[in-house]
Amino acid sequence: MATTAKPARPKGLAVLRIALQSRKSATMLAFGFASGLPYALLIGTLNAWLGEVGVKLATIGVLSWIGLSYSFKFLWSPLVDRLPLPGLERLGRRKSWIFLCQAVLVLAFAGLALTDPAHAIGTFALFAFLAALASATQDVAVDAWRIDVADEQAPVELLSAIYQFGYRIASIVGGALALVLAARMSWASVYLVMGGLLLLVAFITLRAPDTPRPESATLHRELAEPGALTPAARGIALAVVGISWAWAIGTIVVFMISMLAPADPAAPLPSVGDFTRAYGPWIIAATVGVPLLTAAVTNWMKAHARSVLTAPETAVSGLRTAANHLYVALVSPLAELSARLGWGVLVVIGMILTYTLCYNIWSSFAFPFYLDFLKYSKDEVAFASKVFGIFMTMLGISLGGFLFARLGRMPTILIGAVLPILGNFAYADLAEGAPHIDALGAAIGLKTLFGLFGFDERMIRLLLAISFENVSTGIAGAAFVAYLSGIVSRNYTAVQYALLSSLTFLIGSLGRGIAGEAFDTYGYATVFRWTAAAGLVAVLFVLLEWARVRRELSARPEEP
Structure with missing residues (x-):
């Protein structure tokens, strides 16, 4: 009996073409943009603003803890799922929360624009925290909306691809475009412009489809x-x-x-x-x-x-x-998880807590490092980090998928743990004038290749460092998402993945505070080497998990 092949998942501009063909998919594109824009503006771009006005790196590190809102969002997801909003419930069970969050985001960005972080960092932090809380809550509602409205014409796989496309567009707008605008207008004006974009999405939200709220019944x-x-x-x-x-x-x-x-x-x-x-x-x-x-x-x-x-x-x-x-x-x-894995759960949790530590602990300081320490222009950083860098990340994700298919799960995960350590050493070299990056780029011909496109030696150093870092983290991210997807139970897929993925960023987010203080005290190069050493803990846990998996497989009876 012949079986019907599943249609290939669309990629690239094909996603955009399909997204604009129906109201539901077009709304998903807008929601993906609305989810990605606040994250880009609050977790990365905001620090470029703070660094420019002279806020200390230790303070920037503490303020970056607003990112924990995204890690802890599963804590209040039941509230978003069950609580009808007075006065807004008539918009829809998901739309009401999405619209409320977007309205709060617009007001919070306006508050940021009207506050001088150099003289009122406490008030500025309050608006940033409010925006992060609204953004994380919007993500919960958007994820639920995507699952609820999926049907045969717009399956959840297609909506997920459209969501990621919108999210990546927002990353470029909130990163590269925001930096380009900031070189030509004040940061306050930039955040007002970004708030205006979210206001436009809020009007799209009002026209979005929704699903009815089910009757209350015994949950689970x-x-x-x-x-x-x-x-x-x-x-x-x-x-x-x-x-x-x-x-x-x-x-x-x-x-x-x-x-x-x-x-x-x-x-x-x-x-x-x-x-x-x-x-x-x-x-x-x-x-x-x-x-x-x-x-x-x-x-x-x-x-x-x-x-x-x-x-x-x-x-x-x-x-x-x-x-x-x-x-x-x-x-x-x-x-x-503990019932299924026994004592092995300690190894799994240890690996989850430390796998991204090496690069997450300093990621919030990337813009101050490029702009204030290395003195690159906003246009240069916008291109290198948020345009060229995104393509390098996508290349890394593709390589991660290829390695996963050719080498298997644990070897790819180990590669993903080791490469970011080397990336941190590359950034330490960049902080010290890039002598090793220059030598390596010349030896393998990349210096000549980038030179053909008109980049000077100083820009080539930045592009080479970002290339290695983003490809490395792309491989690591692809491998780790696949690992988490494989370790979760089919009976608890959504909630277990949400909890475990949130733990991935816990130690790195907490460490940003002490990293900021260390950057102020010891300098970038020294701290980059310290964070590279911290990555060795993840390598140890990966080896322990590899041994646990092999032991588990050897204990299973052979299948015919």
Whole structure:
């Protein structure tokens, strides 16, 4: 019997052509743009503005903690999923949240434009945090919208490709175009222009299709079946994990306030390094260790029939539904993972926490490094980092897929862990005048090749460093996404992936504070080498995971 082949996934400009053929796909393009633009402006471009007006790198590092909003967004995703917004619900269950977030983003960008970060960094940070929170929440609603509206004419795979296309366009607009505009107008004007673009998307949101809100029912029926933990036991586990997360987030926010808006401006600012050394391990313990331990305890209770249901649970309420959402988001993913992997879960979590550490820890300082330390122009950085660099990242992603198919999962993951370490050494060399980059570029002919396009020696150094870094991180990113996709359970795909992917950036985001202080104290080259050394921890965990996987495969019975 003949089978119908699945249509090939569109690529490149074919995605744009298809996106403009229907209202639903065109809306997805706009939503992808609306998701990518705030991230580019808040996590990267904002630091170029701060560096230009003389804000210290230590302060920039602390302000970059607003990026944790994207890591923690799964915590309030149940609220976005279940709560009708008064006055806006008539727009649609997803559209109402998306429109609200876009309105907040427009107001927050206007607030940034009206605030001078050199003299009111606390107020500036408040607007930036508000924008990051709205952006992360918009991502939750947009992801849900994409799944909800998918149908045969617009399958979720096509909508996902269109979303990524819109997101990449936004990365160029919020990165390269923003820098080009900033060379010709004030930064405040740039952010007003970007807010205007989001306002246009908000009008598109009002015309977007949506799906009706389902009637309230028992969420995740497996929680109500015999053998599942009782609601009281789940409530205790949820409270323990929730209090741990709340303490960690509260500790970070309180320190950010003390650093960016001190009660006594005349007093010396607290040390980011001291805070990270004193509280960093406890924050990791609260957000990773406590949930893992709680998951292990719930698994033990179910295995020994302690505090479990003996009959189906039939009670339904809004509070119970919300609690079930939070339990499935915070406890169930790690409980399933630890039950399936046993002690091996410690290796998996260790690898997830450290894999991107080598380059995530300094990524927020890229623009200050290029613009303020190396003295490249905004136009040069816009082209090198956000146009040329994006193509190099896409090349790296393609190479990662090729290596995954030819070499296998773990060898590609190991390559992805090693190459960014070498990339950090390349940046250390760039900070010291690029003698090794010059020699390597001349030896392999790249210096001559770039010269044919009219680039001078100084620009060639930047392009070569960015080439290696972006190709390396592209390979690492492709390998790691494939790894995470393979490690998650089919029963918990969405929530488990959301939780594990959020942990990927936790240590790197926390480390940006101490990295900023270290850049101020020791200089770029030294810190680049330190972060390269930190990447060796990821290599160790990859080797341990490789050994665990081999041991697991050898223990399986041979299949016919």
